[in-house]
Amino acid sequence: MAINDLYKAGIASGWKVLDAATFTAPRLLEADVAIIGTGAGGGIAAEILSEAGLKVLLLEEGGLHTSDSFQDMDEARAYRELYQEAAARATSDGAIAILQGRSVGGSTTVNWSSSFRTPPRTLAHWASEHAVTGHGEADMAPWFARIEARLGMAPWAMDPNPNNAVLRRGCDKLGWESHVIPRNVRGCWNSGYCGFGCPVNAKQSMLVSTIPNALAHGATLVHRVRVRRLDHDGKTVRGLTGDALGVDGYTATGVTITVRARHVVVAGGAINTPALLLRSAVPDPHERIGRRTFIHPVNLSIAEMPELIEPYYGAPQSIASDEFQWRHGATGPMGYKLEVPPMFPGISAGVFNAFGDELKREMAALPHTNAMLALLRDGFVPESDGGRVRVAKDGSPVLDYDMTDYVWDGVRRAYLSMAEAQFAAGARRVRPAHLDATYYTSWPQAREAIAGLPLKPFRALLFTAHLMGGCAMSDDPARGVVDSQGRHHHLSNLFVFDGSVFPTSIGANPQLSVFALTAQNVSALKPRITG
Amino acid sequence: MPIPEPRAAVDPSRRHFLKIGAGFSAAIACTALFPALTGCTPADAPPQPGMAFLRPADVRMFRALLPAIAVDLAGLDAAAREARLAAALKNIDGTIAAMDQNGRTELRKLLDLLDSTPLRWAVAGVRTPWDQATPDQVRAFLARWRGSRFATLNAGGVVLVKLASVAYFVLPGTWAASGYPGPNPAVYRALHS
Numbered sequence: 001m002a003i004n005d006l007y008k009a010g011i012a013s014g015w016k017v018l019d020a021a022t023f024t025a026p027r028l029l030e031a032d033v034a035i036i037g038t039g040a041g042g043g044i045a046a047e048i049l050s051e052a053g054l055k056v057l058l059l060e061e062g063g064l065h066t067s068d069s070f071q072d073m074d075e076a077r078a079y080r081e082l083y084q085e086a087a088a089r090a091t092s093d094g095a096i097a098i099l100q101g102r103s104v105g106g107s108t109t110v111n112w113s114s115s116f117r118t119p120p121r122t123l124a125h126w127a128s129e130h131a132v133t134g135h136g137e138a139d140m141a142p143w144f145a146r147i148e149a150r151l152g153m154a155p156w157a158m159d160p161n162p163n164n165a166v167l168r169r170g171c172d173k174l175g176w177e178s179h180v181i182p183r184n185v186r187g188c189w190n191s192g193y194c195g196f197g198c199p200v201n202a203k204q205s206m207l208v209s210t211i212p213n214a215l216a217h218g219a220t221l222v223h224r225v226r227v228r229r230l231d232h233d234g235k236t237v238r239g240l241t242g243d244a245l246g247v248d249g250y251t252a253t254g255v256t257i258t259v260r261a262r263h264v265v266v267a268g269g270a271i272n273t274p275a276l277l278l279r280s281a282v283p284d285p286h287e288r289i290g291r292r293t294f295i296h297p298v299n300l301s302i303a304e305m306p307e308l309i310e311p312y313y314g315a316p317q318s319i320a321s322d323e324f325q326w327r328h329g330a331t332g333p334m335g336y337k338l339e340v341p342p343m344f345p346g347i348s349a350g351v352f353n354a355f356g357d358e359l360k361r362e363m364a365a366l367p368h369t370n371a372m373l374a375l376l377r378d379g380f381v382p383e384s385d386g387g388r389v390r391v392a393k394d395g396s397p398v399l400d401y402d403m404t405d406y407v408w409d410g411v412r413r414a415y416l417s418m419a420e421a422q423f424a425a426g427a428r429r430v431r432p433a434h435l436d437a438t439y440y441t442s443w444p445q446a447r448e449a450i451a452g453l454p455l456k457p458f459r460a461l462l463f464t465a466h467l468m469g470g471c472a473m474s475d476d477p478a479r480g481v482v483d484s485q486g487r488h489h490h491l492s493n494l495f496v497f498d499g500s501v502f503p504t505s506i507g508a509n510p511q512l513s514v515f516a517l518t519a520q521n522v523s524a525l526k527p528r529i530t531g
Numbered sequence: 532m533p534i535p536e537p538r539a540a541v542d543p544s545r546r547h548f549l550k551i552g553a554g555f556s557a558a559i560a561c562t563a564l565f566p567a568l569t570g571c572t573p574a575d576a577p578p579q580p581g582m583a584f585l586r587p588a589d590v591r592m593f594r595a596l597l598p599a600i601a602v603d604l605a606g607l608d609a610a611a612r613e614a615r616l617a618a619a620l621k622n623i624d625g626t627i628a629a630m631d632q633n634g635r636t637e638l639r640k641l642l643d644l645l646d647s648t649p650l651r652w653a654v655a656g657v658r659t660p661w662d663q664a665t666p667d668q669v670r671a672f673l674a675r676w677r678g679s680r681f682a683t684l685n686a687g688g689v690v691l692v693k694l695a696s697v698a699y700f701v702l703p704g705t706w707a708a709s710g711y712p713g714p715n716p717a718v719y720r721a722l723h724s
Contacts, residue, residue: 001721001722001724003722071722071723072714073714073715073718073719074703074714075701076622076701076702079626079701080625080629085629085630085631085634086625086626086629086630087626088626088627088629088630088634088694089630089631089634090634092633093686094634094637094686094689094690095686097693189718189721191715191718192715193714193715193718199718199722200718200722249629250628250629312711312715313715344711345700345701345705345706345709345711346697346700346701347697348700348709349693349696349697349699349700350693350696350697352696353689353692353693353696354692354696355599355600355670355673355692355696356599356600356602356666356670357602359600359601359602359696360601360602360603360708363700363708363709363710364708364709364710365710366709366710366711367710367711392631392632392633393632394632396631396632396633397631398631398633435677435678435685435689456682456685457682457685457686458682458685458686458688458689459685461689
């Protein structure tokens with residue numbers, strides 16, 4: 001059955017899509033609004049501003065990869081083409097692996113489709129602690145509703161796959177809260193391949209929703225261009241300078257792209273957005289750029305189940321638990337949300353991090369393997385002030401993220417919760433993803449062993465798929481890079497619309513938070529820059 | 532053969548360095564730890580033909596690492612084994628080449644350290660050249676680094692295992708070993724019919 005690729009027909013009908021790898025001479029492009037990045041923030045901004053009649057230019061560092069190339073449903077191809085640093089991005093010390101998207105559509109092209117509203121307690125915390133205005137629960141509700149309708153978000157109506165069913169069963173047995181995850185899909189085939197690019201265009205990523213609509217409204221998309229710097233005089237931005245990348249997606253070809261724009265929107269996501277502002281020497285008198293970068297540190301627990309799990313098939317995330325998320329309010333000991341990841345062979349090898357006969361056994365057991373993960377909610381107390389983005393000599397981003405005792409305490413409690421839930425769900429044996437852990441065959445044995453695990457970088461295997469902060473919003477210029485509406489505090493026509501504006505982590509998978517906040521802030525901006 | 536802890540263990544000033552050292556520092560490879568020793572490859576040595584990042588010495592090291600990590604390689608006939616090694620090496624190379632400057636620089640230091648005979652012996656406990664090292668010797672090295680109380684060595688042991696094992700198990704030829712039947716059959720059939 002042929003799936004309509006969208007882009008082939010669109011380009012044939014006149015969409016302006018340019019691959020910078022094909023440029024052989026310098027280019028000068030002009031626009032009303034230049035948007036850097038085509039992920040959750042850039043995609044929403046492009047749709048709203050192009051519908052308003054503005055001349056919009058979208059710039060993307062990654063390539064344009066569409067459903068035709070996703071139909072191999074292949075893990076290696078996806079990591080190579082759709083993820084930052086071929087899915088090998090990590091914190092500067094290598095201790096925390098970072099999964100972040102890098103193609104047209106950004107992380108929305110490869111995320112697992114979980115679509116949560118920003119928790120009300122997170123919004124209240126931003127208002128009371130970070131001088132954020134206009135984004136309370138009631139302010140945001142219509143924007144969440146608008147995005148949910150736009151992108152087909154609804155609680156998953158089918159049965160959870162066996163991997164997610166383990167989490168629900170464990171929670172039910174223990175009397176813990178759990179809930180069905182809303183997903184941004186239309187006509188989902190329940191294949192399980194969200195992370196490799198949806199092969200049937202069911203996931204309502206920016207790639208298949210807002211960006212095609214923006215292109216239909218006359219926007220221009222240039223992909224495989226790396227924005228080197230914003231060109232500004234300390235008061236306003238007049239445009240930007242970028243480098244075309246070759247067909248390998250990484251090597252600059254030497255062709256320069258210059259953009260002149262009345263307004264510039266930065267939407268490269270946390271890590272890349274602050275790095276661009278740092279490279280551009282944007283005014284930063286309080287040295288806020290790159291600070292307070294949050295990642296929802298993730299630790300995992302692996303269980304061997306008696307039943308067939310096939311943790312690679314079916315909607316990857318459909319059940320979550322907030323049992324341990326808000327127990328002590330927003331600012332008590334670290335809270336965490338429990339979910340499961342899909343386990344394909346490559347990502348599984350990375351999570352097992354074993355070798356020899358042990359790795360052979362673990363890989364062979366994959367069809368019966370359940371993995372559980374905890375998203376640790378960082379950034380709500382002084383003992384969790386996040387990481388810092390800086391730039392390497394060549395201008396590329398570097399993220400330093402130090403684990404604190406406060407965060408490690410959350411890691412240990414999360415290991416305990418996950419093992420308890422897995423045993424309650426019937427696990428034969430459970431192993432925390434930690435170098436010093438072995439398989440435990442009962443909850444009491446696991447509880448005792450986990451209590452003694454040394455919690456140190458590299459011994460505890462840590463991951464993140466949620467990058468947030470680094471260009472925090474705050475109406476207090478001493479505490480934020482942009483104000484609550486995403487306007488830069490010092491450059492009058494520069495705006496940041498992406499997850500880097502979050503003053504803390506979200507406490508849930510962040511895509512809907514980025515979509516809704518961007519829609520609200522772009523809509524506030526629109527009347528000021530049109531007409 | 533009992534291998535002593537790396538020599539850094541006895542020197543308090545080095546301990547401090549290793550504690551604060553992020554990843555694999557240049558110091559461990561070429562300067563502070565063994566200032567009298569040379570052997571670090573020149574920074575401009577070219578990659579092996581067909582590779583974007585890996586140099587011939589790195590390829591030798593990963594060729595020793597892969598069969599130690601993925602033991603089912605031993606059960607293949609020579610041609611199949613060679614094809615799979617080549618495909619995994621290509622994946623490792625592509626992954627490192629795609630890393631930003633920080634990651635590439637740290638990996639380069641680690642690989643140069645492991646290429647230098649005196650450093651490999653002193654820090655990794657592997658006396659033989661990589662192309663003569665047995666899987667058991669390689670596994671002993673990995674276990675020692677991962678069991679060390681030095682985060683820098685833990686980092687090396689974790690990163691090498693991750694690079695090699697992920698590059699190997701994404702290969703379709705290995706799916707039987709992980710019980711993965713391949714792309715969701717009903718969906719794949721419908722898309723490709």
